[in-house]
Amino acid sequence: MNDFTATVQGVPMSDSILPFQVDVLDARGRTVHLGDALDRILDRHDYPEPIARLLGEAVALTVLLGSSLKFDGRFIFQTQSDGPVHMIVVDFTAPDAVRACARFDAEAVEAAIAEGRTSPSELLGNGHLAMTIDQGPDMSRYQGVVPLDGRSLEDAAHQYFAQSEQIPTKVRLAVAEVLTRGEDGKARHAWRAGGLMVQFLPENTDRIRARDLDPGDAPDGVTVDPIDDDDAWTEVSSLVGTIADHELTDPEVSAERLLFRLFHERGVRVFDHQPVTERCRCSEEKVAEMLKSFPLEDRRDMVKDGKIGVTCEFCSASYEFSPEQFD
Template sequence: MSERLEPSESYGVHLAGDDAVVPFQVDALDLRGRTVQMGPAIDAMLARHDYPPAVSKLLAEAIVLTVLLGSSLKFEGQFLLQTQTDGPVDMLVVDFRTPGDLRAYARFDKARVAAMAAGADPSALLGTGILAMTIDQGPHTSRYQGIVALEGGTLEDVAHAYFAQSEQIPTLVRLAVAELYTRGETGAARHGWRAGGLLVQFLPDAPERIAHRDISGGDAPEGVEMPGGDEDDAWVEAQSLVGTIEDHELIDPDVPVERLLYRLFHERGVRVYDPTPVRDQCSCSRERIAGVLRSFTAEEIEESIEDGAITVTCEFCGTRYGFDPAEFRAAG
């Protein structure tokens, strides 16, 4: 179901609020996209780990990017975003399972992160390496994986490079994260994380309207820009409009995503579709972990025993599972 946005005084639509992805389209500009504001869900995922603020911010950006990409899946499956780098934050993992279950984890070197100045460039946290995006439709299908190099820059930059190289769809991504401090009923300050994002793609009916930059065959002199076709006027206008977005508009609870979309595209007409909720929901379970342990050799089982028990802690949600080793010795 879709509804055309009208001025804020008379939207006539149900506002999505936090933790819900809102698909939209602007027919006059051949645009389709998704936007989201995240509050309680992302705060819960970050709060259960003792991450330094810089690591929390980076992981939150990865979570929002994963939501914007994973929510496009039209089937039951999984979208996994993972980085592997040589930076102080050497791994980010965000797991999105349709229609909207999320879990996320960051691995980092405490000493290296602590040695960085406050407000350090996120690219310095990531370092160099790769970012992999994996789509899994289930056990009877082949996985699809796209890989893009991480060589400095933000996750927004990486997303743009991915779409330019792999999908060849003109795409704009905006991500924002902030810490929010409010006063509770007792007057004490309360801390929480908020994040938001917007993804816009140019998808005209006539594919020739998408200008593709030529890919160098490797013979061009260093520093020489390869020629590319002129961009479509509609896409130029879209980039100009999206370029006016300020970070606070993506995360402010008093600026719902519908209001932002109306501000950006009201002159062209913007239509929104039913929101899809996203939630902090880990997929770990005692049964799943027990299944993994049953695949261990007898030697691996013995090595896993500590104080007479096997204890497994989920890196995503922090849940601890305890097992009697005798169960797996018998299975072996």
């Protein structure tokens, strides 16, 4: 654990998570900065620019949420909607591995780009966002579902915490395409994403109040007085709202520097950086087990030129099997 009285600037880091805490405001959170890991995910599929930005936001949000797991499990982010981007799946395996992919209608995306309809809400359309915590085969899954009805991923995350965990939460996400210098000395474009999530988690029972939760329907003739936000949480929310996109994506702006800018007057503690890696969970053995679960007739329909071929949607790895090995 580190204190900013010793260091302010920090070291700009890519593909890392930095937990932090502001004791006097009862606020805890984490930042994430993604560089090479996100770049590999997006370049592998050569997504159109608006989809790359959307998927980058989803990856940053998933890492922020998934890195809070206190056990070896998985956090799965999945959208299903009627917009040009039909589905997004981001899979975070604790403590540090992430993979992601998107399905989309190429013609609809091209038309949306031509018409300037490239915001995340316009690309997703209407549908739902599911966030699933998988604790392993011997434990039940937990899933929270929020509607996608023209809201941003930040707004969807806020609703998820309000209805699923009932914890006041503030999220900021940003994605940018930056110019870097490759190993050959030539300039190249690279993707970066950043995010910050902070939550109000008071330990003092006098401060634990349902500030932002709907009290429900009151009886006829009864007026329910609104409950004001706690001053501490109001201050935190206001400070996080001042974050500019470039502060989350600029390779030269470290997480420590950003947190110092936000909370230096109150005092902020940071903990050890946690790495993030782009890593797929697929393997020849897992794909073979998946194929074994299909009925014989279905496997026969998969045969082409005497082989069954499978390509992973996440990492694009290709696997080839002989139909006879499943007999």
